[in-house]
Amino acid sequence: MTYQELYIYANQKLKEALCDQDSVPYEVRCLISDILGIRHYDFPALRTQSPDKDDESRFIMAVERRAAGVPLQYITGRQIFMGREYDVGEGVLIPRDDTEVAVRACMSALGKNDCPKLIDLCSGSGIIPITLAGDYPRADITALELYDEAFCFLQKNIAAHHAANVKPLQADVFSAYNRFEDGCFDLIVSNPPYIRSDELSNLQTEVQCEPRSALDGGDDGLTFYRAIAELWLDKLRSGGTVVLEIGEEQAQAVSRLLMMNNIVNITVLKDIQDLDRVIIGTKK
Numbered sequence: 001m002t003y004q005e006l007y008i009y010a011n012q013k014l015k016e017a018l019c020d021q022d023s024v025p026y027e028v029r030c031l032i033s034d035i036l037g038i039r040h041y042d043f044p045a046l047r048t049q050s051p052d053k054d055d056e057s058r059f060i061m062a063v064e065r066r067a068a069g070v071p072l073q074y075i076t077g078r079q080i081f082m083g084r085e086y087d088v089g090e091g092v093l094i095p096r097d098d099t100e101v102a103v104r105a106c107m108s109a110l111g112k113n114d115c116p117k118l119i120d121l122c123s124g125s126g127i128i129p130i131t132l133a134g135d136y137p138r139a140d141i142t143a144l145e146l147y148d149e150a151f152c153f154l155q156k157n158i159a160a161h162h163a164a165n166v167k168p169l170q171a172d173v174f175s176a177y178n179r180f181e182d183g184c185f186d187l188i189v190s191n192p193p194y195i196r197s198d199e200l201s202n203l204q205t206e207v208q209c210e211p212r213s214a215l216d217g218g219d220d221g222l223t224f225y226r227a228i229a230e231l232w233l234d235k236l237r238s239g240g241t242v243v244l245e246i247g248e249e250q251a252q253a254v255s256r257l258l259m260m261n262n263i264v265n266i267t268v269l270k271d272i273q274d275l276d277r278v279i280i281g282t283k284k
């Protein structure tokens with residue numbers, strides 16, 4: 001097949017398969033550039049030529065996987081967050097733009113404290129600690145993640161971004177608090193799993209390809225917030241900050257958990273869609 005025929009094939013296949021028709025031209029361009037290695041502006045000159053058979057098969061397989069609902073980022077193996085590119089793949093949550101609200105909240109809480117000690121609980125690909133390390137190269141940052149596949153991506157991304165001040169820690173958020181002294185952190189941040197277990201089967205196909213362990217927040221969606229509030233907030237120094245990404249209907253419940261555990265000045269921040277997205281508070 002020529003490049004032009006492959007282009008037409010991919011457009012048709014994805015138009016038939018994807019709900020979001022507006023994203024089809026963009027996705028086809030990404031697949032052509034990532035799988036066939038052809039940049040957008042080189043394409044017109046190559047239309048009538050053909051790739052070798054291996055590249056053609058890899059491209060067709062990528063289009064078929066995408067049509068079957070595999071997220072584009074798992075096929076291309078990358079996602080951009082706040083200007084940096086991260087390796088992603090099956091086994092790790094694909095970074096979402098909304099998490100920028102949590103990262104910006106951390107930055108404004110840290111302000112000019114240029115060597116803070118902080119921990120990111122449930123780090124996944126590492127977007128939160130790696131972005132913070134970029135702005136705070138002298139910070140002492142721990143990135144905690146339990147699951148093997150996600151932890152591999154975390155390590156890979158830390159190395160790729162030369163974030164030498166981010167220490168990856170493979171551990172369970174429900175027990176690892178024991179390893180840290182009370183009052184040792186200036187900031188605790190987390191974007192934990194927060195979807196109610198009974199909602200998981202209603203999520204769109206692409207999200208269902210992501211690891212359940214990254215999404216499932218237990219019966220009421222609050223299991224991880226309860227653990228963070230009850231087990232980790234003693235590790236925050238007086239005057240220190242907690243920043244939690246939340247689901248759009250969780251602000252009240254999570255605020256209550258924080259209040260019950262010595263957190264004051266609680267503020268809810270919205271995302272671009274005007275939905276509650278982040279809670280920030282200060283340790284008494």
Ligand SMILES: C[S@@+](CC[C@H](N)C(=O)[O-])C[C@H]1O[C@@H](n2cnc3c(N)ncnc32)[C@H](O)[C@@H]1O
Nearest residue numbers: 093122123124145146172173191192193213214
């Ligand atoms: C919602 S994802 C967030 C990932 C990343 N922080 C981000 O914002 O893209 C939650 C992460 O928590 C991890 N996780 C789930 N259970 C955990 C546990 N018990 N201890 C530590 N990490 C856990 C998952 O593997 C997943 O990477």
